[in-house]
Amino acid sequence: MSKLRFKNRLKEEVITNEKETKTVRFLYHTVLGRFFLKILTRRWISKLVGRYMNSKCSKRRIQKFIVQHSIDMSQYEDVSYHSYNQFFTRKLKEGQRNIIYDPSILISPCDAKLTVYPIDHKNNTFMIKKSLYQLSDLIDNQEFIKKFIGGYCFIFRLTVDDYHRYCYIDEGTKEENHFIPGVLHTVQPIALEKYKVFHRNCREYTLLHTKNFGNVLQIEVGAICVGKIKNYHQAYSFQKGEEKGMFEFGGSTILLIFEKDKIEVDEDLLLNTKDEYETIVKMGEKIGKQKCF
Numbered sequence: 001m002s003k004l005r006f007k008n009r010l011k012e013e014v015i016t017n018e019k020e021t022k023t024v025r026f027l028y029h030t031v032l033g034r035f036f037l038k039i040l041t042r043r044w045i046s047k048l049v050g051r052y053m054n055s056k057c058s059k060r061r062i063q064k065f066i067v068q069h070s071i072d073m074s075q076y077e078d079v080s081y082h083s084y085n086q087f088f089t090r091k092l093k094e095g096q097r098n099i100i101y102d103p104s105i106l107i108s109p110c111d112a113k114l115t116v117y118p119i120d121h122k123n124n125t126f127m128i129k130k131s132l133y134q135l136s137d138l139i140d141n142q143e144f145i146k147k148f149i150g151g152y153c154f155i156f157r158l159t160v161d162d163y164h165r166y167c168y169i170d171e172g173t174k175e176e177n178h179f180i181p182g183v184l185h186t187v188q189p190i191a192l193e194k195y196k197v198f199h200r201n202c203r204e205y206t207l208l209h210t211k212n213f214g215n216v217l218q219i220e221v222g223a224i225c226v227g228k229i230k231n232y233h234q235a236y237s238f239q240k241g242e243e244k245g246m247f248e249f250g251g252s253t254i255l256l257i258f259e260k261d262k263i264e265v266d267e268d269l270l271l272n273t274k275d276e277y278e279t280i281v282k283m284g285e286k287i288g289k290q291k292c293f
Contacts, residue, residue: 005268007277053249058084069161088249089164099167099241099284103212106263106288109244110166110254112156113278114287116269121150121260138219138255139205140180147215150260154287157278158252165246166220166254167283168238170210176234179204204229208238212290214262219255220245241284263288 052058061084066073075096081087100107108114119135135145158164180203202222210216220229229252231245238244265288272279281287 006280007272053085053088054083056082059087062087065160071161085249088160089246091165092163097282097284100286101240103171103240104290105286106213106290107167107169107240107284108156108281108287109169109218109256110156110158110283111163112158112254112281114157114269114281115155115273115278116265117153117155117273119148119151119153119257135257138203139178139217141178144205144207144217147259148217148257151258152263152265154256154258156254156256156281158247158254163283164248164252165283166244168208168240168242168244169216169256170208170212170240171238172208172210173237174209174233174235175207177204177206177231179229202229204231206231214259216259217255217257218244219257220247221253221255222247261291264291 059082062081065071065084065087075092076090077093079090081090135148136142139145203219205217205219208216208218220231222229228248229245230248232243266286269279269287
C-alpha cells in the first residue's frame with residue numbers, strides 16, 4: 001500500500017483552476033494582494049460568504065464545480081441540493097470508504113493531503129515549511145501540551161474537492177471542545193511560506209482518550225471562506241469510524257497530535273514529508289499502527 005499512494009509536491013499546490021492559482025499568488029506575493037488579504041481573512045467576511053453559500057442563489061455554482069474538479073457524484077447520496085453549502089457537505093453512500101476496524105490499526109479521519117512531523121522532545125517544536133511551531137502556538141492549555149512531548153503531529157489538509165466530513169480514529173471518550181478565535185488564511189502551502197497559519201487561524205480542539213493509541217489531541221483548523229467548523233459532540237463516548245463532524249464551505253485542516261511511544265507511523269508518510277511531499281489519503285485507510293513493546 002505504501003508504495004502505491006499518490007503524492008503532492010508540498011512546495012507547489014496543485015490547483016486545477018488557473019484563475020484560482022493566480023488569485024492566491026496575487027494575495028500572498030504582492031503588496032496590494034496582502035492589503036486585500038487583511039480584509040479577506042477576517043471572520044466577518046467568512047460569515048458573509050457562508051450566508052451566500054447557504055442561500056438558494058448559490059445553487060447555480062454546483063454543476064460548474066462538479067465539472068471543474070471532476071467530482072464522481074456516483075459516490076454520494078442521491079439527493080437534491082438546495083444550496084452550494086448543502087452540496088459541499090454532501091454525504092458518501094454507505095460503503096464508499098473502506099474503514100479498517102482492526103483495533104491496532106491507526107486510520108485517517110478524513111480524505112486529505114497528509115504530512116507527518118515528529119515533535120521535538122526537548123522543546124515541543126516541529127517545523128512546517130520553514131515555520132517553527134510549538135504546541136503552545138496551537139492550543140491554550142498547558143496541561144494538554146505536556147502529554148505530547150516527543151510525539152507526532154499529523155496534518156491533514158483538505159482541499160475544496162475533498163470529502164469534508166471526518167470520523168473518529170478509534171474507540172474511546174472525548175472531553176469538551178475548545179474554540180480559539182482567529183483569522184482565516186488559506187491552508188495551501190503557499191500561505192505556510194508567509195504566515196504561521198495554524199497559529200493564526202480559527203480552530204477548535206479537544207482531547208481524545210482512545211482505547212488503543214493513548215491520549216490524542218485533535219484540532220480542526222478553519223481556512224479562508226470556511227463558514228463553520230461543525231463538531232457534533234461535546235464530552236462523549238465514541239466508536240471507531242463514527243462521524244465526528246464536518247467543515248462547511250472552503251478548504252480546511254485537521255491536526256492529530258499523539259503522545260510519545262503510542263504509535264508507529266507508516267514509513268512512506270515520514271519519507272514523503274521529509275522529501276516535501278504530501279501523501280493523498282482517504283478516510284478509514286491505514287496511516288500507522290499501535291506501538292508494541
